[in-house]
Amino acid sequence: MKKLLMPFVVAIIAIVSSSCSVSSYMTQNTNVNQTNVVLSEANFHIVKTVSADVSQTYVFGIGGISKRALKNNAVSELTKKAELTGSQALVNITLHEDFKTILFVNKRTIRAHGTVVEFEK
Secondary structure, three states: OHHHHHHHHHHHHHHHHOEEEEEEEEOOOOOOOOOOOOOOOOOEEEEEEEEEEEEEEEEOOEOOOOHHHHHHHHHHHHHHHHOOOOOEEEEEEEEEEEEEEEOOEEEEEEEEEEEEEEEOO
């Protein structure tokens, strides 16, 4: 009986102390700041690329804000970090989501990436 108890205890400890992680890219257009530009010629240049991270922790699935609000916060932080001036625009915004679980604690992180372009006058 003792020979069976030890592997069982080791298996339980391994299951309890492990964590899970899920990652996904969101390619749909979830932001509301849209700019329509007709590019008939190369009248712009790339200024920089920016990124921003926003995280939220949930215990037993309770707490924090919704996934949609977290995405909106990530895009908002990205816009702040871009520090747009004059004829600049933020384009090619992509969102990347990481979801990690350790026991009963979940952490969701949204990373937003974008490119700042400036149009010539």
